[in-house]
Amino acid sequence: MQYEGVLNKMQTEFNNPIEYYLVFKNNFLNINQILDRTIQIEFVGYECLNCGEHKKIFRQGFCYDCFYKSAEVGDWIMRPELSTAHLGIEDRDLAYESKVQLQPHIVYLALSSDVKVGVTRKTQVPTRWIDQGASKAIEIVEVPNRYLAGITEVALKDTFTDKTNWRKMLQNEIATEDLFAIRESLLDKLPEEVKSYFDTTSNRLLDLNYPVLQYPTKIKSLNLEKTPSFEGKLKGVKGQYLIFEDGTVFNIRTYEGFVVNINIQ
Structure with missing residues (x-):
């Protein structure tokens, strides 16, 4: 089986286990169905996810010009506390x-x-x-806009990391913490304008x-x-990574906007 197209982050379906799909313009590939099979990935070129031009990808699937112009990749995406739409x-x-x-x-809190x-x-x-490859996750607060979520995250960054250690995640080295108990201890750490949302937010713990x-x-x-050409036996998918038998991992998200040819043997 052969597929060619532009890489986008894998689409997922919450199931046990998670279902993964690589979706291209004219077809799609169910990744779960090709576990334990040999895959060849060949780099063909670039196609910006925003303008569609065959220009070198700069970041997040966008060429240089689009990355610095498109509203889809403003600074508030990575730093939600910079959101200003609530102020007009x-x-x-x-x-x-x-x-x-x-x-x-x-x-939220997550264990990845x-x-x-x-x-x-x-x-x-x-x-x-x-x-993110989280094994467990729980909501802390649901708020009506991105700014309130952002200042809440900032308030909690002194207590928790806001980054995933991707190597630990892929090696399944996950901390054993009680997220429910941790959540219940956080009310006093929340910004005053957010505290009223704590009791109305679901505290259901999700396992993945x-x-x-x-x-x-x-x-x-x-x-x-x-x-530009790699071949290996696929042994798993976690987060947005393909995991191969020889320890090679391929982060699909990093290579959004890359045109590839994928051959399944």
């Missing part, structure tokens, strides 16, 4: 920013390596947790199981620009 202030495109920022957001605090739109639950046949003991990352 534009960063790059107020209509887009209002659509994204002025909707319910979740501040250590205990991590993060922010996501409510519509992205549990997709965001799956993309990934389709992994073999976790790597030593990890090496596949760099498509340095190694």
Whole structure:
């Protein structure tokens, strides 16, 4: 079987285990169905996810020009406390920013390596947790906009990391912490304007199981620009990573906007 197309982050379906799909323009590939099979990945070129031009990808699937112009990659994406749509202030495109920022957001705790605090739109639950390779996750507060979520995350960064140790996550070295108990201890640490949302937020703990046949003991990352052709036996998927038998891991998210040819043997 052969597939060619532009890489986007894998689409997922919450199941036991999680279902993963690589979706291209004219077809799609169910990753779970090709576990334990040999896959060849060949780098063909670039295609910006924003303008569609065949220009070198700069970051997040965008070419250099689009990365610094598009509202989809403003600074408030990575730093939600910088959101200003609730004040009617534009960063790059107020209509887009209002659509994204002025909707319910979740501040959460996740176990993907250590205990991590993060922010996501409510519509992205549990997709965001799956993309991070979290084994467990729990909501702290649901707030009506991205700014409130952002200042909550900032308030908790002194207590928890906001980054995932991707090596630990892929080797399944997960901290054993009681997220429910930790959540119950956080009320006094929340910003005053957020505390009223604590009791109205769900405290359900979610467990996530990934389709992994073999976790790597030593990890090496596949760099498509340095190694434009790679072949290996697929042993698992976690987060947005493909895991191969020899310990090679391939982060699909890093290579969004890359055109590839995938051959399944």
